[in-house]
Amino acid sequence: MPVRPENAYQARLLRLLRDEGPRSRAELGEAVGLSRSKVASELDRLTELGLVESAGLAASRGGRRSSIVQLSSDIRFVAVDIGATSIDVAVTTGQLEIVRRASEPLDVSQGPKAVLSEVLRLAEKLRAEETLHDLHGAGVGVPGPVSFRDGVPVSPPIMPGWHRFPVRDVLTQALGCPVLVDNDVNVMGLGERHAGLARSVDDFLFLKIGTGIGAALFVDGRCYRGVDGSAGDIGHISVDAAGPPCACGNIGCLEAYFGGAALARDAAAAARSGSSPFLAERLARAGQLTAADVAHAVATGDPAAMELIRNGGRRVGQVLAGLVSFFNPGLIVIGGGVAGLGHALLAEIRAVVYRRSLPLATSNLPIALSELGKDAGVVGAARLISDQVFAVESPPALLPGERV
Amino acid sequence: MPVRPENAYQARLLRLLRDEGPRSRAELGEAVGLSRSKVASELDRLTELGLVESAGLAASRGGRRSSIVQLSSDIRFVAVDIGATSIDVAVTTGQLEIVRRASEPLDVSQGPKAVLSEVLRLAEKLRAEETLHDLHGAGVGVPGPVSFRDGVPVSPPIMPGWHRFPVRDVLTQALGCPVLVDNDVNVMGLGERHAGLARSVDDFLFLKIGTGIGAALFVDGRCYRGVDGSAGDIGHISVDAAGPPCACGNIGCLEAYFGGAALARDAAAAARSGSSPFLAERLARAGQLTAADVAHAVATGDPAAMELIRNGGRRVGQVLAGLVSFFNPGLIVIGGGVAGLGHALLAEIRAVVYRRSLPLATSNLPIALSELGKDAGVVGAARLISDQVFAVESPPALLPGERV
Numbered sequence: 001m002p003v004r005p006e007n008a009y010q011a012r013l014l015r016l017l018r019d020e021g022p023r024s025r026a027e028l029g030e031a032v033g034l035s036r037s038k039v040a041s042e043l044d045r046l047t048e049l050g051l052v053e054s055a056g057l058a059a060s061r062g063g064r065r066s067s068i069v070q071l072s073s074d075i076r077f078v079a080v081d082i083g084a085t086s087i088d089v090a091v092t093t094g095q096l097e098i099v100r101r102a103s104e105p106l107d108v109s110q111g112p113k114a115v116l117s118e119v120l121r122l123a124e125k126l127r128a129e130e131t132l133h134d135l136h137g138a139g140v141g142v143p144g145p146v147s148f149r150d151g152v153p154v155s156p157p158i159m160p161g162w163h164r165f166p167v168r169d170v171l172t173q174a175l176g177c178p179v180l181v182d183n184d185v186n187v188m189g190l191g192e193r194h195a196g197l198a199r200s201v202d203d204f205l206f207l208k209i210g211t212g213i214g215a216a217l218f219v220d221g222r223c224y225r226g227v228d229g230s231a232g233d234i235g236h237i238s239v240d241a242a243g244p245p246c247a248c249g250n251i252g253c254l255e256a257y258f259g260g261a262a263l264a265r266d267a268a269a270a271a272r273s274g275s276s277p278f279l280a281e282r283l284a285r286a287g288q289l290t291a292a293d294v295a296h297a298v299a300t301g302d303p304a305a306m307e308l309i310r311n312g313g314r315r316v317g318q319v320l321a322g323l324v325s326f327f328n329p330g331l332i333v334i335g336g337g338v339a340g341l342g343h344a345l346l347a348e349i350r351a352v353v354y355r356r357s358l359p360l361a362t363s364n365l366p367i368a369l370s371e372l373g374k375d376a377g378v379v380g381a382a383r384l385i386s387d388q389v390f391a392v393e394s395p396p397a398l399l400p401g402e403r404v
Numbered sequence: 405m406p407v408r409p410e411n412a413y414q415a416r417l418l419r420l421l422r423d424e425g426p427r428s429r430a431e432l433g434e435a436v437g438l439s440r441s442k443v444a445s446e447l448d449r450l451t452e453l454g455l456v457e458s459a460g461l462a463a464s465r466g467g468r469r470s471s472i473v474q475l476s477s478d479i480r481f482v483a484v485d486i487g488a489t490s491i492d493v494a495v496t497t498g499q500l501e502i503v504r505r506a507s508e509p510l511d512v513s514q515g516p517k518a519v520l521s522e523v524l525r526l527a528e529k530l531r532a533e534e535t536l537h538d539l540h541g542a543g544v545g546v547p548g549p550v551s552f553r554d555g556v557p558v559s560p561p562i563m564p565g566w567h568r569f570p571v572r573d574v575l576t577q578a579l580g581c582p583v584l585v586d587n588d589v590n591v592m593g594l595g596e597r598h599a600g601l602a603r604s605v606d607d608f609l610f611l612k613i614g615t616g617i618g619a620a621l622f623v624d625g626r627c628y629r630g631v632d633g634s635a636g637d638i639g640h641i642s643v644d645a646a647g648p649p650c651a652c653g654n655i656g657c658l659e660a661y662f663g664g665a666a667l668a669r670d671a672a673a674a675a676r677s678g679s680s681p682f683l684a685e686r687l688a689r690a691g692q693l694t695a696a697d698v699a700h701a702v703a704t705g706d707p708a709a710m711e712l713i714r715n716g717g718r719r720v721g722q723v724l725a726g727l728v729s730f731f732n733p734g735l736i737v738i739g740g741g742v743a744g745l746g747h748a749l750l751a752e753i754r755a756v757v758y759r760r761s762l763p764l765a766t767s768n769l770p771i772a773l774s775e776l777g778k779d780a781g782v783v784g785a786a787r788l789i790s791d792q793v794f795a796v797e798s799p800p801a802l803l804p805g806e807r808v
Contacts (some may be wrong), residue, residue, distance in 0.1 A: 032670050083536065099416050099643070143765060155764065156766060158685055159775060203628075203630065203631050215730065217730075217731075219624075219628055220623075223624055224607075226607065226731060226732020226733075226765065227607050227768075228731055228732055228763040228764050228765060228767070228768070229732070229764075230729075230732045230762055230765045231731055231732040232730065233729055233730075233731065233732075233762050233764070233765070234726075234729055236729060237725075237726040237729050237730070238722065238725065238726065238760060241722075250760065309572050318642065318645075319726070320640075321642065322638075322641040322642065322723070322726060322727075323726075323730055324640055325634075325637055325640060325641050326635065326636065326637075326638050326641070326727055326730070326731075327621075327630060327635055327636040327730075327731075328622075328629075328630020328631055328633070328634045328636075328637075329630070329631065330631035332571065356642060356654065358634055358640060360549060360558060360559065360632050360633075360634040360637070361630065361632055361634045361635075361637070363632070364631075364632070389787035
């Protein structure tokens with residue numbers, strides 16, 4: 001197993017170098033509140049452990065030139081983003097920059113054995129190109145509910161055969177490094193926190209609109225998962241008690257109105273009813289419609305497609321407005337495949353939230369589309385595991401509710 | 405100004421003694437992870453500062469008997485619970501036990517000067533009976549939104565004249581001790597956390613159903629206030645877009661359906677329509693009805709009153725079900741005046757939440773009525789200020805998102 005920092009100062013130095021890049025010894029000492037000699041001894045120890053290295057001398061600040069330190073260029077993380085119909089595997093540096101990447105179409109319903117052996121095959125392929133480097137950990141996102149503590153999916157609706165499959169333990173064994181598993185929405189939220197719009201916002205919501213709809217909550221810069229790991233699972237919040245039936249067995253759930261599946265259904269209905277010649281032609285050609293077809297229709301100015309987006313955006317906005325009053329976040333980032341519908345969807349969501357949430361909670365609340373796009377998943381997966389690897393193994397015991 | 409702990413170990417010792425009561429030096433050393441000699445020197449320093457004192461010798465554990473330590477019996481906190489129509493002031497020990505208490509009917513709409521001078525009069529009266537003790541701080545709850553950082557109410561609907569009035573600074577000046585101000589729902593939630601059902605639950609929701617409806621969110625044992633301090637303000641979440649108009653200008657808000665004001669309105673309507681002879685008689689006698697009348701009607705088995713509770717409970721449950729899916733708490737505690745409606749209300753709320761939230765989020769979710777009742781406000785106010793007083797003045801700088 002790879003080495004870990006030995007104390008909280010070393011952990012802080014590693015995270016600082018991960019998030020801010022190379023820094024002089026003097027800057028690092030100031031940032032973590034250590035004297036010049038103390039920071040030097042912690043950095044020397046991190047160098048011995050192979051976690052940091054020298055990167056030359058800083059520009060003079062008047063006295064002796066301070067030397068620049070960076071994370072060891074040998075550090076590698078594996079980041080895995082398992083989607084409903086594809087897997088993405090990346091290798092990153094300690095600073096979570098993607099150095100290699102591979103992607104395969106593969107349906108998650110093939111089950112854990114088939115999917116994880118493909119994950120391992122891709123990871124091995126990428127590692128073979130990086131033989132000189134040390135694998136320090138792997139982060140994994142899966143498209144369903146996860147018990148974060150146990151590292152297993154829990155009753156994931158679109159992942160037959162994965163219920164309580166020991167994903168974390170199987171990959172830990174196979175890769176020989178620490179592994180963490182979380183649901184894809186939390187992982188994408190971590191990506192936004194690391195390198196996206198939420199970089200400087202501690203309390204925010206990430207909203208994924210894909211085949212389904214889910215949220216990730218961040219409190220004080222950390223992902224809040226709830227007591228059972230199901231926090232943010234908003235796809236089945238009731239929008240209208242007299243609404244359409246949902247696949248979950250209830251009626252009027254948000255996902256019964258919007259998300260990739262509902263959108264494909266409504267687009268097909270619009271095509272068949274004759275209200276959208278554009279969608280009718282696409283349907284005739286392909287036999288089915290997807291959110292991407294609706295996006296194309298919107299781009300051509302198709303009124304029926306615009307109406308679908310407006311209706312969906314209104315429903316999402318309706319749920320989000322309540323959550324904003326409740327949670328009072330500092331930012332909402334919207335990502336996922338359906339977010340590709342872009343500004344028409346965003347405009348509708350904004351209109352409802354700004355009109356319907358508590359004024360105090362929206363006076364200064366940006367709602368924006370993700371800028372990371374497809375990278376959010378792998379960057380977030382690398383961030384997930386690096387947060388564990390760049391922390392002391394057993395943090396000092398805190399009293400309940402205490403923060404010292 | 406009173407003394408504060410000088411380092412994180414001292415702060416941890418003080419909180420441990422506050423929450424767990426007198427402890428032997430040996431137990432304290434184990435709990436905070438300090439050697440026998442180190443914990444002795446921290447406790448000696450806290451004794452010099454007048455914050456802890458000896459309380460005799462512990463039972464023998466085989467070797468030398470360890471001496472018992474407790475918070476200094478000289479420590480006093482003032483706890484203030486400003487309600488819509490009354491003020492409660494209490495004096496507590498360092499362990500937040502109420503030693504003296506006074507209460508006056510006073511309408512908060514009288515404005516900050518009248519209300520705060522009455523608060524100070526009661527506080528002075530109680531302190532005069534406690535002349536030998538040191539006032540270490542005061543916590544204050546007010547019935548409206550608060551900027552916690554600034555210590556001022558912000559556009560509080562039922563508190564005319566209070567908008568941005570410097571409640572914290574005025575009381576700090578007058579009392580000569582640290583003061584913190586928060587909204588009444590957060591303060592009641594802190595009371596539940598300290599001495600109620602949430603004592604051992606880190607992530608929970610406190611729901612207050614009084615004249616209005618509000619929630620307090622606890623994450624990791626700490627109150628989460630949101631970026632503008634408005635988190636938990638759920639009274640104006642939309643329940644039905646085609647619902648009745650709300651005092652806030654929107655339609656179909658939760659408070660337009662339930663809470664003390666809506667209940668009084670609906671009870672009067674039931675009385676006038678002849679559907680409840682019990683309520684009709686009460687209305688004729690008193691000229692108006694309150695939630696207490698409905699509670700009495702329910703106690704006599706009045707079907708119209710039962711129906712009001714069921715309808716209200718269903719609406720509250722509907723909103724709560726969505727929040728449970730989103731937040732995945734480990735416990736929900738329901739308090740406030742209308743909670744006096746008791747088990748009929750609780751049963752309806754439970755039925756909707758358990759049926760309508762994500763199964764994973766409710767498989768192990770107790771929903772219970774507060775056991776603290778009227779004490780929740782003052783206990784929470786004392787807890788609020790003690791959390792600040794029993795902490796180091798400026799905690800060591802943490803990196804963004806870091807917990808060491």
